[in-house]
Amino acid sequence: MQKLIALFIGCILFSIADAQNNQLPCSKPEYRQFDFWIGEWEAFAPNGKKGGDSKISLMLDSCTILEEWTSTGMQNGLRYAGKSYNMYNAAQKRWQQYWVDNTGSITQYFNGHYEDGKMIVQTANEKVNDTLWQIQKMTFYNLSPDKVRQHGETSSDNGKTWVTSFDLEYRRKINNPTVMIDSILRSMENAYNKGQYRMLASYYSVNGKIVSNNTSINGRIAITDYWKSLIALGGTWKLSNEKTEKVGEQIWQKGVSVITDKTGKEHKVNFTLVFVREDGLWKILQDAYW
Template identity: 60%
Template sequence: MKKIITLIALSTVINVAVAQKGKLPCSNPVYRQFDFWIGEWEAFGINGKKAGDSKISLILDSCIIFEEWTSASLQQGLRYAGKSFNTYNAATKQWQQTWVDNTGGTNEYLQGKFENNQIIYSSTPFKYSKDTMAIRKMTFTNLGADKLRQHGEISKDNGVSWATEYDLEYRRKKN
């Protein structure tokens, strides 16, 4: 019972604070740095071939940038699909992304920053193979109102060198 009363009191305090400010919790401009990705996109590889479609929207009172990805082609009878949750973590002052997909895969980027019109994510080290640790870097570059680049890289030597895993050009879908 004590926990319930505490939760109700905390909820009331938060609601009063939000009402007094007249703003939503994620209305600070830092939360809007990645808004250039919001919209519906077609993604193309560097060979010009369509890689997939991506719908990016704001959810949870504009605190989360939500991605819904679907690959353009089937791979072994499966159309690869995934979702990501992107948010600015005010406590760590970092952008973060959590990715999940329909093959059971996940990626987590807990370090992210906005600079030079880019969101740059990096992962913590993870086991790549029996004897190899790796880190991933993912960079979103705003190329204008209707275009952006998503470049995914991996390093197996603690960031000394990087290899491209994918390089996509997003083109905004026309209505």
């Protein structure tokens, strides 16, 4: 419990300091190291048998990565399920995961770091019974935009040797692009309604651009400035998803954007977004509106 209290206090203090600098609390690159895990997945064992389904999403203004796991098989009439909360602890400069499940189990992987395209988290050397102390470790390998390997290991000799406890290959569910794009649009609405213009700019690719009859904006800095000026309208933003289609390695999406500003005036445009994969995430390559 003391570790958790320290974690939460550290996060709060860091958030206050960053807010004073007019930045989102979790806008630094370290917080994005585990974003390759975000998405909806099916997980398979080395023998090809499906182990379960997992949904990984951002929450709390992109400060925390939420894992929601459900096993495929039943054991003693129970379908195993659990959730984990993953976050970069800026005060301690390390990643931490807190796991809870429907058997009443709690596991704290509070010693984590990112290196060479993989995330490694592990527990302290903890007492299992009167004769056994054990460290649990998980390594997440970013194999490709659509595959992640999760390798679980245990050590009973304080890290000298390791034994595999599980080995899963996560395969991204990519058959329903509408679901993925809907999730992005809802997150963009939320960012606008909270005045988070930097967050809105983060949904665009490195080479992203915004175009219209009278507008041509290229690059992250220019797009950030664009959203900063647009958010000055205030009010609320609503996006509709009228059509989504995957074409080769891109997703094309058409919809309607309505900003109801702080005076109650509606600003309505039609738009087309072209999404591409960048660092494992779908990003906007072109935002065209009229």
